[in-house]
Amino acid sequence: MRTPAKSLAVVDGLSLLAFLLVGLRMHGVPFAPVPIVRDALPLLGAWYAASALTRLYRSPRWSAFLLSWGMAVPIGILIRQLWVGRLLTRATPIFLLVALGLTLVFLTAGRVLIWSLVRLAGRRTHPSVDRPGAR
Numbered sequence: 788m789r790t791p792a793k794s795l796a797v798v799d800g801l802s803l804l805a806f807l808l809v810g811l812r813m814h815g816v817p818f819a820p821v822p823i824v825r826d827a828l829p830l831l832g833a834w835y836a837a838s839a840l841t842r843l844y845r846s847p848r849w850s851a852f853l854l855s856w857g858m859a860v861p862i863g864i865l866i867r868q869l870w871v872g873r874l875l876t877r878a879t880p881i882f883l884l885v886a887l888g889l890t891l892v893f894l895t896a897g898r899v900l901i902w903s904l905v906r907l908a909g910r911r912t913h914p915s916v917d918r919p920g921a922r
Contacts, residue, residue, distance in 0.1 A: 790905045792844035795898065799838070802897030803830055806890050826867055833863035852894075860890050 807826050808818065816822050837859035838844060841851040864886050868874045 790847070790901055792847065794901055794905075795847055796835075796838070796844050798897040798901045799834065799894060800831060802893040803827075803834060803890065805897075806886075806893040810886075810889075825870065829866035829870065830860070830863035833859040833866065837862070852898075856887075856891060856894060860887050 804827060807823065807830065811818060811822055811826070834855065837855040838851075840858070841855045843851045843855045861883060864883050865874065865879075868876075868879050868882070873879060
């Protein structure tokens with residue numbers, strides 16, 4: 788059973804927001820509109836722009852996913868760093884590397900979760916699937 792493109796797009800956005808919220812919490816930044824929007828706009832904007840370029844949601848392949856991730860996260864992080872005035876600090880390369888690793892974990896976890904839910908829903912619709920001896 789295929790996962791609808793809209794579901795993947797929503798899960799990807801929620802995964803990136805989860806990454807962002809964990810990052811804010813770990814850095815002691817309160818959950819308030821200004822820091823959330825400040826960090827979310829560049830990252831989500833870059834994600835959905837890269838996804839459109841790679842046609843990620845028309846053809847959700849791992850290659851398109853990884854290409855979108857590899858373009859969007861560095862661009863989004865660098866735009867965010869420029870916006871907050873920290874583009875040329877020593878912390879930027881470290882922040883970028885950490886963001887690359889953690890966003891990949893969050894995005895992959897989100898996709899595994901949605902694929903598992905879709906598969907589970909398919910089994911409920913077709914109870915004989917993957918059940919030995921079922922007719």
